[in-house]
Amino acid sequence: xxxxxxxxxxxxxxxxxxxxxxxxxxxxxxxxxxxxxxxxxxxxxxxxxxxxxxxxxxxxxxxxxxxxxxxxxxxxxxxxxxxxxxxxxxxxxxxxxxxxxxxxxxxxxxxxxxxxxxxxxxxxxxxxxxxxxxxxxxxxxxxxxxxxxxxxxxxxxxxxxxxxxxxxxxxxxxxxxxxxxxxxxxxxxxxxxxxxxxxxxxxxxxxxxxxxxxxxxxxxxxxxxxxxxxxxxxxxxxxxxxxxxxxxxxxxxxxxxxxxxxxxxxxxxxxxxxxxxxxxxxxxxxxxxxxxxxxxxxxxxxxxxxxxxxxxxxxxxxxxxxxxxxxxxxxxxxxxxxxxxxxxxxxxxxxxxxxxxxxxxxxxxxxxxxxxxxxxxxxxxxxxxxxxx
Numbered sequence: 001x002x003x004x005x006x007x008x009x010x011x012x013x014x015x016x017x018x019x020x021x022x023x024x025x026x027x028x029x030x031x032x033x034x035x036x037x038x039x040x041x042x043x044x045x046x047x048x049x050x051x052x053x054x055x056x057x058x059x060x061x062x063x064x065x066x067x068x069x070x071x072x073x074x075x076x077x078x079x080x081x082x083x084x085x086x087x088x089x090x091x092x093x094x095x096x097x098x099x100x101x102x103x104x105x106x107x108x109x110x111x112x113x114x115x116x117x118x119x120x121x122x123x124x125x126x127x128x129x130x131x132x133x134x135x136x137x138x139x140x141x142x143x144x145x146x147x148x149x150x151x152x153x154x155x156x157x158x159x160x161x162x163x164x165x166x167x168x169x170x171x172x173x174x175x176x177x178x179x180x181x182x183x184x185x186x187x188x189x190x191x192x193x194x195x196x197x198x199x200x201x202x203x204x205x206x207x208x209x210x211x212x213x214x215x216x217x218x219x220x221x222x223x224x225x226x227x228x229x230x231x232x233x234x235x236x237x238x239x240x241x242x243x244x245x246x247x248x249x250x251x252x253x254x255x256x257x258x259x260x261x262x263x264x265x266x267x268x269x270x271x272x273x274x275x276x277x278x279x280x281x282x283x284x285x286x287x288x289x290x291x292x293x294x295x296x297x298x299x300x301x302x303x304x305x306x307x308x309x310x311x312x313x314x315x316x317x318x319x320x321x322x323x324x325x326x327x328x329x330x331x332x333x334x335x336x337x338x339x340x341x342x343x344x345x346x347x348x349x350x351x352x353x354x355x356x357x358x359x360x361x362x363x364x365x366x367x368x369x370x371x372x373x374x375x376x377x378x379x380x381x382x383x384x385x386x387x388x389x
Contacts, residue, residue, distance in 0.1 A: 019363055019367060022359055022360055022363045023360065023363060023364060023367070025356055025360065026356065026357060026359070026360025026361070026363070026364070027360075029041055029353050029356055029357050029360070030107075030357070030360075032353075033107055033110075033353075033357070034110070037110075038107075038108075038110055040353075041351060041353035041354060041357065042350070042351050042353065042354045043348060043349060043350060043351045043354070044348070045348070047339060047342065047346060047348070048338075048339060048347075048348035050108075050334060051108075051335070051348055051350055051354060052335065052350040052354050052355065052358055053104055053105075053107055053108045053354065053357070053358065054108060054334060055330060055331050055333075055334030055335045056327070056330070056331065056358055057100075057101060057104035057105070057107075057358055057361060058101055058104065058105060058108075058186075059186055059330040059333075059334055060326065060327050060330045060331070061097055061098075061100065061101040061104065062097075062098070062101055062136070062182070062183065062186060062214075063183070063210070063213065063214045063217045063218075063326050063330060064097060064217055064218070064221050064323065064326065064327075065093065065094045065097030065098055065101070065218070065221075066094070066179065066183065066214040066215065066217050066218030066221075067090040067093055067094055067217075067218035067219065067221045067222040067225075068090050068091050068093070068094025068095070068097075068143060068146075068175065068179075068218070069094070069172075069175050069176050069179040069218070070090075070215055070218040070219055070222075071083065071086050071087050071090035071091075071218070071222055072087055072090070072091065072146070072172045072175060072176075073172060073175075073176050074255075075087050076168060076169055076172040077172060077173070077176070080251075082244065082247050082248075082251070083244070083247070083248050083251060083252075084244070085240055085241045085244040085245070085248065086222055086226065086244070086248045086252075088150060088377075088378050089222070089225060089226065089229065089373075089378055089379065090218075090221075090222050091143065091146045091147050092147055092150070092369070092372055092373075092376075092378050093221060093222075093225060093369065094143055094218075095140075095143040095144060095146070095147040096365055096368055096369055096372070097365070098136065098139065098140045098143055099140060100361055100362075100364070100365040101136070102115075102136070102140065103361065104358070104361045107357055118130050118133050118134075119133065119134060119137070128185050128188050128189050128191075128192075129189065131181065131182065131185050132182050132185045132186060132189070135178045135179075135181045135182035135185070136182055138174075138178050139175060139178040139179060139182065142171050142174055142175045142178065143175070145164060145167065145171060146168075146171050146172075146175070148164055149161050149164050149165055150372075150376040150377055150378055151376065152164065153376075153377050153382040153384070153385050154375065154376050154377060154382070156384065158384075161385070179214075180211060183210055183211045183214040184207035184208065184210055184211040185207065186210050187206035187207045187208075187209055187210030187211070187333075188206060188207040188210075190202070190206055190333060190334075191204070191206060191207075193338070196338055196339050196340075196341075197333065197337060197338055197340075198284055198337035198338075198340045199274060199276050199279060200271065200276055200279050200280075200284060200285065200288040200337070201288070201332055201333050201337045202274075203270040203273075203274060204273075205266070205269075205270055205273075206333075208266065209263070209266065209267065209270070212259065212262065212263045212266060213263050213326060213329065215255075215256075215259045216256040216259045216260045216263065216299075216322055216326075217322065217323065217326040219252045219255055219256040219259075219319075220252075220256055220299075220318070220319040220320075220322040220323050220326075221319070221323065222248070222252055223248075223249050223252050223253065223256075223315055223316060223318075223319040224316065224319040224320060224323060226245055226248060226249060227249070227312070227316040227319070229373070229379060230242075230245050233373055233374075233379060236373060236374065236379045236380060237379045237380055238379075238380035238381055240380075240381065241379055241380060246310075246312060249312045249315050249316070250306070250307050250310055250312065250315060252315075253303045253306045253307045253315040253318065253319075254303070254304075254307040256299075256300075256303050256318075256319075256322065257300050257301075257303035257304040257307060260296055260297075260299060260300035260303065260322070261300050263296060264292065264296045264297050264300060267292055267296070284337070284340065287332075287336075291325065291328050291329060291332060294325075295321060295322070295324060295325025295328055295329070296325055298321060299318045299319075299321040299322040299325065302314055302315075302317065302318035302321065303315060303318045303322075306318060335348065
């Protein structure tokens with residue numbers, strides 16, 4: 001590949017200045033939270049002990065990081081080698097996603113040094129939270145190992161890279177099992193609150209809904225990030241990644257369309273089994289239909305048309321709608337439709353500090369991701385490891 005000399009760009013671009021400001025504000029709020037307590041930066045209460053840090057940072061973060069297990073399973077378990085170029089970017093995003101989910105959880109827990117307690121001092125094997133914590137910890141470890149070959153290649157440590165590469169299949173199997181468990185268990189957490197969660201969102205099948213919806217969430221994130229990388233990091237991609245990008249986008253679009261349609265049908269089965277048809281004619285019913293039709297059925301059809309017409313741009317826009325739909329669903333369950341019977345003045349509204357800390361965490365994650373894509377062989381093969389993947 002030929003390399004062209006490009007003019008040196010100034011570091012202080014508008015995007016970098018905004019990033020620096022957000023990171024500075026976030027650091028100040030972080031110090032405030034851990035020195036003055038959670039009440040100093042949040043509107044959490046006994047009625048609403050879980051807020052945006054759980055609803056968005058945890059529930060949405062875990063779902064949107066599902067591209068790691070979906071992509072690796074497609075390539076290494078189902079033999080879809082034509083999507084191999086998408087594995088390393090997907091694993092990178094998943095690893096950083098889970099790492100920052102744990103990082104964000106520290107703001108909610110406060111006593112971060114007690115994070116290992118459920119697994120050591122006070123084990124609670126009958127709790128969904130215990131299962132979620134154990135699976136997330138194990139899967140984050142799996143992702144770290146799966147991500148590490150990019151680091152070993154950059155350092156030219158061939159022996160340890162070869163050793164880790166030999167564990168690919170077992171790591172993929174282990175990762176899929178762990179993802180199945182904790183993606184579903186996050187939904188099962190809300191089974192303990194049937195009187196607090198609106199009947200249209202509450203279902204005995206919440207665990208299945210969370211797991212099934214995580215699949216198109218992961219596929220959509222791969223399409224979305226692939227589209228952005230192809231546009232803004234084109235120069236970092238080698239011939240293989242450039243040649244396979246179209247097939248990855250359209251193939252994942254077809255798969256996402258199928259799973260979204262299955263999820264759409266499952267949600268209606270949930271309404272039928274709960275006999276909640278009458279609630280569809282209320283204000284909450286209108287909001288439920290807005291979520292289900294606007295952010296499940298519509299992207300499902302968009303993906304189907306994109307796959308049939310080989311329209312990558314439409315698939316990219318469908319990925320955005322799907323990601324927004326996953327975020328909307330998780331926030332509806334954890335915040336909007338939670339404690340729905342309380343008067344408005346008693347409802348939880350996140351403080352600006354909570355929102356700013358979330359923006360800080362997302363910005364920090366994007367910054368680290370940009371660094372990895374620029375400095376590590378993620379969008380291209382390392383010259384010394386050609387054909388070794």
